[in-house]
Amino acid sequence: MTDTILQTAPGKTSDTAEIVLSVQNLSTEFHSKKGIVRAVDGMSFDLRKREILAIVGESGSGKSVTSLSIMGLLPHPAGRIADGRVLFEGRDLGQLSDRDMRKIRGTGLAMIFQEPLTSLNPVLPIGRQMTEGIMQHLGLGLAEARERAIEMMRSVSIPAPEARLKDFPHQYSGGMLQRIMIAIAMSCDPRILIADEPTTALDVTIQAQILDLMRTLRDRTGASIVLITHDMGVVAELADRVIVMYCGRKVEEGLVEKVFHRPRHPYTLGLLGSLPILGQAGAVGDTELTEIPGVVPSLDALPPGCRFSERCGFATDRCRAEDPPFEEAAPGHFTACWHSDQLERAAR
Amino acid sequence: MTPMPILELDGLVKRFPIKSRLFGPKQWLTAVNGVSLEIRAGETLGLVGESGCGKSTVGKAIMKLHDPSDGRILIKGKDIAPLTRAGMKPVWRKVQTIFQDPFASLNPRMTAGAIVGEPLTIHGLAKGAEKVRIVSDTFRKVGLRPDQMDRFAHEFSGGQRQRLSIARALVVGPDLIIADEPVSALDVSIQASVINLLIRLQKEMGLAMLFISHDMSVVEHVSHRVAVMYLGRLVESGPRDQIFRNPQHPYTRALLSAVPVADPSRRGRERIVLKGDVPSPIDPPSGCPFRTRCPIAEDVCASAMPGVTALSHGHGFACHVRAREVVA
Numbered sequence A: 001m002t003d004t005i006l007q008t009a010p011g012k013t014s015d016t017a018e019i020v021l022s023v024q025n026l027s028t029e030f031h032s033k034k035g036i037v038r039a040v041d042g043m044s045f046d047l048r049k050r051e052i053l054a055i056v057g058e059s060g061s062g063k064s065v066t067s068l069s070i071m072g073l074l075p076h077p078a079g080r081i082a083d084g085r086v087l088f089e090g091r092d093l094g095q096l097s098d099r100d101m102r103k104i105r106g107t108g109l110a111m112i113f114q115e116p117l118t119s120l121n122p123v124l125p126i127g128r129q130m131t132e133g134i135m136q137h138l139g140l141g142l143a144e145a146r147e148r149a150i151e152m153m154r155s156v157s158i159p160a161p162e163a164r165l166k167d168f169p170h171q172y173s174g175g176m177l178q179r180i181m182i183a184i185a186m187s188c189d190p191r192i193l194i195a196d197e198p199t200t201a202l203d204v205t206i207q208a209q210i211l212d213l214m215r216t217l218r219d220r221t222g223a224s225i226v227l228i229t230h231d232m233g234v235v236a237e238l239a240d241r242v243i244v245m246y247c248g249r250k251v252e253e254g255l256v257e258k259v260f261h262r263p264r265h266p267y268t269l270g271l272l273g274s275l276p277i278l279g280q281a282g283a284v285g286d287t288e289l290t291e292i293p294g295v296v297p298s299l300d301a302l303p304p305g306c307r308f309s310e311r312c313g314f315a316t317d318r319c320r321a322e323d324p325p326f327e328e329a330a331p332g333h334f335t336a337c338w339h340s341d342q343l344e345r346a347a348r
Numbered sequence B: 001m002t003p004m005p006i007l008e009l010d011g012l013v014k015r016f017p018i019k020s021r022l023f024g025p026k027q028w029l030t031a032v033n034g035v036s037l038e039i040r041a042g043e044t045l046g047l048v049g050e051s052g053c054g055k056s057t058v059g060k061a062i063m064k065l066h067d068p069s070d071g072r073i074l075i076k077g078k079d080i081a082p083l084t085r086a087g088m089k090p091v092w093r094k095v096q097t098i099f100q101d102p103f104a105s106l107n108p109r110m111t112a113g114a115i116v117g118e119p120l121t122i123h124g125l126a127k128g129a130e131k132v133r134i135v136s137d138t139f140r141k142v143g144l145r146p147d148q149m150d151r152f153a154h155e156f157s158g159g160q161r162q163r164l165s166i167a168r169a170l171v172v173g174p175d176l177i178i179a180d181e182p183v184s185a186l187d188v189s190i191q192a193s194v195i196n197l198l199i200r201l202q203k204e205m206g207l208a209m210l211f212i213s214h215d216m217s218v219v220e221h222v223s224h225r226v227a228v229m230y231l232g233r234l235v236e237s238g239p240r241d242q243i244f245r246n247p248q249h250p251y252t253r254a255l256l257s258a259v260p261v262a263d264p265s266r267r268g269r270e271r272i273v274l275k276g277d278v279p280s281p282i283d284p285p286s287g288c289p290f291r292t293r294c295p296i297a298e299d300v301c302a303s304a305m306p307g308v309t310a311l312s313h314g315h316g317f318a319c320h321v322r323a324r325e326v327v328a
């Protein structure tokens, strides 16, 4: 059985591969003048060796907070993990000292941030920032580290990298900084890469290069990747498995083929229908895109029952009163919806 | 008989002076380099290309926010170059813009009704009860409720604000809409409703629309014809289905194959992954602008700028190598 999966998607993990990251019932809260909001609420997932797991959802759904919680990088003191734990190769990250955590960031867990500037030092040349990490984590000498840095910069299409090592962050364009961040994160061959909207700010031809690079990292080093994105196209191109988030919670989870072919949550169905798909356009105006009515509710004014109920075409009284549990609807395919059996793939 | 084009660009060029080192030679950035195109009533032209290729500069030149360095801009056959601000006023009524960022482009201190009604006052088209009637009709047209007219822009969601910008553009009865990345700042679930609305209004009102976007899938969905830009130049243009199903230029092909498709069964398709970055428009390559990244470039590409090869149905492209292959 595993063989056929491997055939259709080379390099794909099997569901017996070792679990390298386990997020268990994670809840993260923010304290503000208006009170406490729970940005991530009971998030759980396992990431296996060689697996690319996508977390997808609209802005504000809790994707970045999930990744910052895992990395131990929540803004202090406003944000805190209220519940749950994160196991990295079996070790509880919450129990580690700052020093041990720093060691793990790099070759163990590396992260690409949505905002590149937040993680680069503005007063250090890019070359120093790259080589320092490489020397520290890979134990290379300066000359070798420099070679490696240049090679990584070239792999993310920075022109004339030798000449640009001495430049400071502000001398690069935003798109280039994003690629430098990616180069830094991948330069130490991390075992797990958490990439938060790594290509959102980039043009498609550069995006294609970066997605290729991430795929190669996985195939070459056996790394596992958590890919955070709002783009269903990117999910379909790269991920093995996908988690759909809405208002801080998982609403659907399963293999990418299954979730795209037969979504089991109305929100996922709506997201897929709202996208024009390249090569499928009819005459202009003949087909309307699916609209999801309303807006994402604010976290301090969530509706009772199902959090999607105000926008859901399948909602019933039960939905407006009772929170649907997150359950297995088909083997390996989970959803939080009372009426998931009523969803049919919308004819497109 | 085809109607007269609402908009014609004829060899449009826009150069910006660039601050350079003290006493250094004066430098120019060529943002738009000889763009020619036409849009007719009832037609949407999608203008695509990666960031920095000059799309917005084309839009701004049409609005006369920039003076062209060379070339002509004709609106309903009339050259706008010699027009003064006062002379442009009737043109501005006929040409309206919708920008990317619905947060930045609406005055936060004005009510929604005042925002949408303002162009009517500027152009002296209506006042008093007549104005209120037109504004509330326009609210309905874009899917807002007239009772929302007294609210301020910040009380609206992103998608609703973009509806307000659309209402403001439509209220004066334009012939041409320039929509510059009108859905790029919106979440996907909101994008769909704004795209549906734009298509419906364009069709119902018979508008000409210049739809500027970096998103190929959205452009395919909304456009009748498409023009592909690279480094200030059009590399290919033609009927939408020709561009998307029978692309000729190597850049168009690469761009299409790079688009992530939300269909995992198409994952194994063959793709062209371009190397490198777009060159700087301050110092563009000699010959063909695409040659530094082109997978099929030859020696001739460095020495001569390719001319346009015309196929049927107004489909054309600019490429030395493909021109030879098409003829052969």
Ligand SMILES: Nc1ncnc2c1ncn2[C@@H]1O[C@H](COP(=O)(O)OP(=O)(O)O)[C@@H](O)[C@H]1O
Pocket (backbone or CB within 6 Å): A030, A031, A032, A037, A039, A057, A058, A059, A060, A061, A062, A063, A064, A065, A066, A075, A078, A079, A299
């Ligand atoms: N620094 C912060 N202070 C207060 N609330 C925050 C902060 N960062 C995030 N949040 C809350 O967490 C929610 C989820 O944010 P985030 O994880 O960044 O969303 P996503 O990455 O999915 O767009 C936000 O809607 C916001 O309410």
Ligand SMILES: Nc1ncnc2c1ncn2[C@@H]1O[C@H](COP(=O)(O)OP(=O)(O)O)[C@@H](O)[C@H]1O
Pocket (backbone or CB within 6 Å): B016, B029, B030, B031, B049, B050, B051, B052, B053, B054, B055, B056, B057, B058, B281
């Ligand atoms: N006012 C300006 N002054 C100098 N350069 C400009 C100006 N406006 C745009 N540019 C430059 O012109 C090129 C094209 O920009 P633009 O038309 O905004 O591209 P696009 O909309 O396709 O992203 C870019 O290199 C940009 O930096």
Ligand code: SF4
Pocket (backbone or CB within 6 Å): A265, A266, A267, A306, A307, A308, A309, A310, A312, A313, A314, A315, A316, A319, A320, A324, A336, A337, A338, A339, A340
């Ligand atoms: S539980 Fe009800 S409201 Fe929630 S997604 Fe399912 S059908 Fe819709």
Ligand code: SF4
Pocket (backbone or CB within 6 Å): B249, B250, B251, B288, B289, B290, B291, B292, B294, B295, B296, B297, B298, B301, B306, B318, B319, B320, B321, B322
């Ligand atoms: S002219 Fe040459 S470089 Fe330009 S697109 Fe054609 S083959 Fe490529």
Ligand SMILES: [Mg+2]
Pocket (backbone or CB within 6 Å): A063, A064, A065, A114, A196, A197
């Ligand atoms: Mg985020």
Ligand SMILES: [Mg+2]
Pocket (backbone or CB within 6 Å): B055, B056, B057
């Ligand atoms: Mg632009």
